[in-house]
Amino acid sequence: MKERHVIKIITIIGARPQFIKAATVSRVIKNFKDVFEIIVHTGQHYDDNMSAVFFEEMDIPKPHYNLEIGSGNHGKQTGDMLIEIEKVILEEKPSLVMVYGDTNSTIAGALAATKLHIPVVHIEAGLRSFNKKMPEEINRILTDHVSDILFTPTNTAVENLEKEGISGDKVYKVGDVMYDAALFYTEKAKSNSKIIERLSLRDTDFVLATVHRAENTDNKIRLSRIFNELDELATKIKVVLPLHPRTKQKKEEFKIVTKNVTFIDPIGYIDMVMLQRACKMIITDSGGIQKEAFFHKKPCITLRSETEWIELVQSECNFLWTEEFNLINLYDKLIGKKLNLSHDFYGDGDAASLIIDRIVKNYQQR
Incomplete structure (x- = not known):
């Protein structure tokens, strides 16, 4: 009989959009008995109105770790997060580290994991504004290039990654977890x-x-x-x-x-x-x-x-x-303009399920 493995995921979140996305994926993770999630809140958004209220009303599991990094210049904030996330990874020894979007929490989590040779999963990969004056653009590019599994929301995101040499069985178009959340x-x-x-x-x-x-x-x-x-x-x-x-x-x-x-x-x-x-x-x-x-x-x-x-x-x-x-x-x-708001850009509202299904299949195939 093939041995069953528990997949231990460290999820890094720190800002409002990540709380919403993580709530959607965490709800799906609960349905998989062989998947265990450890939530790490960097404290990037620390005001109750920007953080605590989201955990309460969206039924997000209480973070196992709250790093309480707070605000600061980009270098200091990212560096402080990197130091503290590395400690958590060394303590928990996860199967993978999951990051969302394009914040300083995202790049800190991705860098900490990849330097410790822990696979990185990037949700909402492949987005580009093509404006490198935006800190978010730098964060998302670097995160994509160190990630092992990249889940994209749109065809455009897949095309962006292909142009940068990232393709093949690392990239999966699943739709947008924000659409899951909206529904x-x-x-x-x-x-x-x-x-x-x-x-x-x-x-x-x-x-x-x-x-x-x-x-x-x-x-x-x-x-x-x-x-x-x-x-x-x-x-x-x-x-x-x-x-x-x-x-x-x-x-x-x-x-x-x-x-x-x-x-x-x-x-x-x-x-x-x-x-x-x-x-x-x-x-x-x-x-x-x-x-x-x-x-x-x-x-x-x-x-x-x-x-x-x-x-x-x-x-x-x-x-x-x-x-x-x-x-x-x-x-x-x-x-006065009639808009066509019926387009099917962001999937069918099942992005979170597709993400966890793919992660489980990848580990079963090892």
Whole structure:
């Protein structure tokens, strides 16, 4: 009889999008008796509104390790994570290390594992903005090139990897775990979220906005332009903006004044789902929220000059903010435009199952 092996996975998470993705995959892992998961939270997002609320409302297993790294410059933050993750790997001796997306937690986990000769699994591999000024772009490229198994969400991601010489039986297109999450948590949000009532909102009488990317928040001219245009748009339609801690700090530091935007504290995923479902349009610089806009069939303006999710731009579901148009122009252009939001870009909502099935098969074939 062939010996059965327990697959021990260390999952590295640290930021809001990773909590959402990990919740989806962890829920599937529970169905596999030969797969055991150890969750390591780096503490990259440490504010309760940016971290703890996600674990509570999404039923994510409590992390086995919380490294409490906190914020800091990229080099220090990544270095501190690398040191502490290495200690956990040496202690736990996992079968593999699983990382998500493109944050400092992602690259720290991937580097710590690969230097210890532990296989790395990268979920959401192959994305490219082709803008190396973005820290996330550097993180995702390096992570892809040290990973042993790469799970991609789209055909474009597969093509990007092929152009960089990464292909064959390392790369699997499975769809997007964020789509899995959107399908699963929408039903929970309908029952549990009261944010629409709390903010006295009506369906489609507001625009939902988010701003947090360093290239926007750390540039005074750019951040001022974003808030000035959002403030102008808010004279036409209500603009609701959950204010990221870094964005709030920079807004105060740059003395940017707004009169019309409705700012709220950071919110959990369940409340965000309800705002996305109820709003008329989404304006964001978040990679994940661009997709969530599509999942919830809302037009989206992306506060960047490029995006990883190029298929949304090509299909005219997502529009990039440029010097040519301010937000009022884009809002007016989009609001009367009939969008085709029926595309099948991100799989069938079973990406997490396909990921764990493939990991198990790989180990069974050893």
